[in-house]
Amino acid sequence: MRIGVLALQGAFREHRSCLRQLGVETIDVRYPHELSGLDGLVIPGGESTAIAKLLASHSLYEPIRNAYENGMAIFGTCAGAILLAKKIEGAREDQIPLGLLNVTIKRNAYGRQIASFETDVPFRGIEGEPVRAIFIRAPRFADLGPDVEVLSERDGEPTAVREGRLLAIAYHPELTGDLRVHKYFIDQVIGS
């Protein structure tokens, strides 16, 4: 198994470290040719406007969409979840998502950094203790399509969703040292 981590900007080293601790071969992805032969791709947290600009300047939009069509799974956290969505609410006109996940996503939906928080959330498909969820200027999912499954929620609002080979999470499992969400991506999303 080989998983790429989009390494344009943001917390890509943390994701790489989580995947390596689980014994997976990883590669940093900055250019289209690095997508070949990947079973999965992680799009990390970061600044979604900056990552979108860099996706365009690195000519990565179509190659990522094509790789997904050809069977690659994708896991997006925070900014990565924003970029997976079909529609970004309140986006700048030039901020174009990959448009794969059938949801609308609202950026900075919980407020500015002073409102950022952590809390425990149960995660469907992960046994044992709830997952510690760190929300940093986090986005919010809305208008979920019929095939979008909710994996975790907080006060009735979805905070992690899955649609087939796509996993999108509003918080940051890569910052906690708990590898269970990455394991879920490997076993349940790529492995299914």
Add this chain to the structure above:
Amino acid sequence: MTQIEIGTLRVKTGFAEMMKGGVIMDVVNAEQAKIAEDAGAVAVMALERVPADIRLHGGVARMSDPTMVESIIDAVSIPVMAKCRIGHFVEAQVLETLGVDFIDESEVLTPADDEYHVNKWDYTVPFVCGCRNLGEALRRIAEGAAMVRTKGEPGTGNVVEAVRHMRTVSSEIAALQNLRSEQLFTAAKNLQAPYDLVEWVAKHGKLPVVNFSAGGIATPADAALMMQLGCDGVFVGSGIFKSGDPSKRAKAIVEATTNFDNPEIIARVSRNLGEAMVGINISDIPENEIMANRGW
């Protein structure tokens, strides 16, 4: 409602982690903030005058007018940082109230306290502070900084001090890794830093928080140089909006920061950028105007 915790160390340091590999740009008005956002900045630093103009203007440099900070918060969707004077905890309280996403307790402004920095644990908002060496970085982290930046010499367009400070921090970290456990106690004394942080750095071979480079970056190659020397991202102050074509230069510096190890891309984005800021030789600056010496 589920129990939530705000302002935790992980929420603060995690936010800094999200800015890695990015460029934070100084802006003095909403129009510049939009240019920075368009160029792919991961955050903007709202201030009334860029460091080059603070040097030119002289006098006491203070926190920016709240109206100006708010106009920038309203103009962009990316995070907004603002500066308070070293030790000026009321300016910090004001900036937190305004809703800025990060406070820079900065030597670019005139220090308000010649002995103490702000106790940054008292705040929900995270802080970034400057450092010239490992001891200074760890003292700021002990005070609650969630991010550090090597100081360089702001407003000069001259990268030499940024390089010096980055190399100093890196070599001091490497030196700690070669020490035996009993030597770390004396190392902590010599660094004037808390023992537990010194021990953490010796064990992990890196700082416990994100470290950006600041103070003198003016070109795409400067940004890539600092990235290759091991920083996590860059602050560009006067270098963008004191140049001939700010929008083009800002985009080029963003590309060079992401592709810091790819000279072909750095060459491509460095073409036809127009005039860079003029720049100042460090030896031409009077000793009492060296900003990096502020902070204790």
